Amino acid sequence: MDDQARVLKFQIFRYNPQKKGDKPRMVTYEITEAPGMTIFIALNEIRETQDPSLQFDFVCRAGICGSCAMVINGQPDLACRTLTAKFPDGEIKLLPLPGFELIGDLSVNTGKFMRAMSERVESWIHDKEADLVNYDELEERMDPDVADEIYELERCVECGACVSACATKRMRPDFLSAVGFMRLARFALDPRDKRTDEEFYEIMGNDDGVFGCMTLLGCEDYCPKDLPHQTQIAYLRRKMALIR
Template sequence: MIPLLRRRPTAGQPRRLTLSILRCNPADPASVPHLQDYALDEADGMTLFIALNDIRAHQDGSLQFDFVCRAGICGSCAMLINGRPGLACRTLTRDLGDHITLAPLPYFELIGDLSVNTGKWMRGTSERLQTWIHSTTPVDLDALEARMEPAEAEAIYELDRCIECGCCIAGCGTAQMREGFVGAVGLNKIARFRLDPRDQRSDADFYELIGDDDGVFGCMSLLGCHDLCPKQLPLQTQIAFLRRKMAALGLR
């Protein structure tokens, strides 16, 4: 069992929280989506992740939600928090009201309750966009890796900080209307590999993958991905850059 945060004594009574959680088990034909309320006392420094574990440990062991790292790195605990995509492990209950509504991320396949299969979508997108280093140079496993300029490495690292949590997709109006849209996470992957000097693909090769309405020209620039990214990645900046670069190359 995951150790829960101990409640520290305070001068007054701890705040009483009510979490309304959307429950549904798609594997059970008789399961009907419904909100179920859970009440618990707030602890100092409590996050939604801690609150959910408290509920599962002491009130309802059947509650489904995902977690791995508890540090905002894995992206597993992404969910709708009062209608807004976010990470449960990085959301403090003290920043929310007494009544908190939680629901699974939209768009992704539902596993149960707050658990969705983002990995299936992310893998499909990676295969579709071929997000791996393409090189015709034979690989010598005994050779030292080629040096990279610090500025190049820093630019690649900035985009590599994506944790594939799905928040940008869940908050994207285009993704809700166009099933094939690769979203900000897919376009961010293309931007990352385009910067990598080890990848020998041309600009035309990259833009052939995203030069349609399912790629950079499908984005309506509503800034949902930019506003909701928990890692604060420059997603709209990258999308705008890819558009300008494609136009300059006469690819649109």
Template sequence: MSQGRTLTFNIFRYDPQEPGDKPKMVKYQIEEAPGMTVFIALNMLREKQDPSLQFDFVCRAGICGSCAMVINGFPTLACRTLTSKYPKAEITLMPLPGFELIGDLSVNTGKFMRELAERLKLWLHPKADEVDIHRIEAPMAPEEAAKLYELERCVECGVCVSACATKQMRDTFVGAVGMMKIARFELDSRDTRSVEDFYHVIGNQDGVFGCMTLLGCQDNCPKDLPHMQQIAYLRRKMATALV
């Protein structure tokens, strides 16, 4: 553990609410502590040097997905990034691209995720006669539950959206998070939507056939979700849906 180093942070600063404010990079220095994460460093900076610094966090344990930002060119979670990872002791922080900027490192991923869920109808569509609150739910096979759980691990941090050049070029593209969630309901035996129904949602340039397989999602996902296999699976499924 490199102890006693002085870390230099280059942080993007811009407050769209502040009239006349312009985007700029601001330099901060801080003493490194053992086991320090970028998230801890940011909190110390805000506490001791600049209370106006804006960034998001809730859980500080890689579960809430709030503290995603671009750290030295890699979009990832600040709470899971140790400062000791950077031998040069220089860390550049940028807000996630592709989202509405709230201020500094804080972006509105929630608005994006909500719109996506409404647009792709990302909730279970059960059979009408199956909704009976007086009856015990039908059990699910453990294998199926495990498969769904694997895809449910997504924390909606927005890293896959920011890492995707296709999404940056095509604003209406659903991104890996959208396809991951569609795949989750496609695999769910309780969901009544057919392959054709899903085709009408993601069988276009905004969905699987717009994906250019740049794999920024696969390479940056902080939860290591299997985006590459999942999108390939959906693509194969959709490619044979309407023939």
């Protein structure tokens, strides 16, 4: 063991809503830092060596699935790509993402929210003539610049960080939030989607949609994928304003 290795002090939110009599609390754990250690690696070590009951989420461990999002020292981020070396004093406080149903400890049900959002914005390509399509024919070519724009929006991993960082969402529970706007912008850009601007307006042309955004930039500041949330919200606002 490296004699110079730091001892990290983790303060972790603990609460199991399914356990009768359990109460929210912060529990402190100490572990020795390893080179290249991430919050995710540290949590695994805590669970393996100190407390097997600790709950947190992960799937890919590569910043792609978005499952391990949590509040790290006051900021929403992905545990699998946050290095412990980022914190000079070695003190790290972990909380579950606010705005989502708590499963237990650091685990929240983002899937429930994301499914409801997906159904609300009808996030599939709408082609009114789909029944007439000859599937033996090649799909019509898409302009490469448009394809690049769509790909940029498809990088969203639906981690929920933008939802948790959104003050508007805290005040207005039905607010669509940045992840929903990103999804809508993706389909509004796609030439294969035959929905009219009026149909998009029905989904987001109100105070629970793009006109309710207070532009506080929390979504863009804390997006782990550095997506252009405000650019897309402005794009959708201009698009809806022309109908209004």
